[in-house]
Amino acid sequence: KNQVEQSPQSLIILEGKNCTLQCNYTVSPFSNLRWYKQDTGRGPVSLTIMTFSENTKSNGRYTATLDADTKQSSLHITASQLSDSASYICVVSAVNSGYALNFGKGTSLLVTP
Amino acid sequence: EAQVTQNPRYLITVTGKKLTVTCSQNMNHEYMSWYRQDPGLGLRQIYYSMNVEVTDKGDVPEGYKVSRKEKRNFPLILESPSPNQTSLYFCASSRQGASGELFFGEGSRLTVL
Helix, strand or coil, X not given: CCCEEEECCEEEEECCCCEEEEEEXXXXXXXXXXXXXXXXXXXXXXXXXXXXXXXXXXXXXXXXXXXXXXXXXXXXXXXXXXXXXXXXXXXEEECCCCCCCXXXXXXXXEEEC | CCCEEEECCEEEECCCCCEEXXXXXXXXXXXXXXXXXECCCEEEEEEEEEECCEEEECCCCCCCEECXXXXXXXXXXXXXXXXXXXXXXXXXXXXXXXXXXXXXXXXXXXXXX
C-alpha cells in the first residue's frame, strides 16, 4: 500500500533557527513529490514540486531534497520566521496511478520569538 | 487573480438536511478534487474530476456526491449529512491532473449537529 510518513509530528523552534522536516514514502512507481505549507484555517499552498531526476529544489528560505533511492525527502527551513509557523504537508504521486495522490499527515511547526 | 473559491466558508447544519458546497476556479483547469481534513488524519480525497462530466471516487466518497457540468465548477453535495461529516473541506484544481501543482481553496468548515 502506498504510504507517506512525516516526522516529526510537531516541532517548536526559536525564531532565527534552522529546522528540517522529514518525509518517507513507499509510493511506487514514483512520479513526483510536493511540499505544501498550510497556515491554520487556510488552504495549503505549494512550496516545491520535485520529480525523480531532481535532488534539490529551493524556494526562498525553503529547500527540499529528494533521495529517490531511499524514498526520502526533507524540507529545510533556514533562518526561521514567525510566519513559518504552519503545517507542512508532503504529497507523493505515482506514475500511472490515475489521479490519486498520497498525502502525509503533516508536520506542525511553531516558531516562537 | 487566479483562485479557487469555495462557499460557504462556514456552515452549521442539522442531520439529514441536504447541503451543497460550491467550488469554482478561474484558471481553466481540467482537474478538480475535493478533500476533507480531520485532526490526526490529514487530507483525504473524497472525489475528483478529470474533466467535464468525468468524475471518480477518492478514498472516502461515502455520503458525498459531486457533479461536473462545467469546467470551472465542481460542487460537493451532502444528500443527508451526518455528524461524522463534520470536517474542514477543501476544493483544489490543477492544470496537469494529479501530477501538477494543486491550487486549493480557502476551505469550508462544516458542522453537522
